[in-house]
Amino acid sequence: MNGRYTRRNPPSPVITDSGVDHVRLAYHYLDDGDLDGYGSLLHAGSLGSDLEAPRVDGTRHHITRIVAEGDCVVAMGRLAPQQRDFVDVFTLSDEGMLRACRRYYSTLPR
Secondary structure, eight states: OOOOOOOOOOOOHHHHHHHHHHHHHHHHHHTOOHHHHHHHTTTTSOOHHHOOOOOTTTTTEEEEEEEEETTEEEEEEEEEEEEEEEEEEEOOOOTTTTEEEEEEOOOOOO
């Protein structure tokens, strides 16, 4: 397909599944304060600011759902003790490493 909006081939399901595992590990490392462990999940060519997860001492990520397709992993959950819902949208590298992440917060009170 030629054109302005051509897409690359989607990664294999193995790469997507690996990315889901990396997302789960990322929250584990962040909750434990293990920034070296978190850094080991990042793609070498990623921009640091795209993957700097907000870190507040004592914050825990309670993941309620993960949805993945191709090079995209979406994690939904709740931050404790802040009691704030969030959605993180991760982009994976061709190897299943974390390339970028964008976080969205709920504006509705629970």
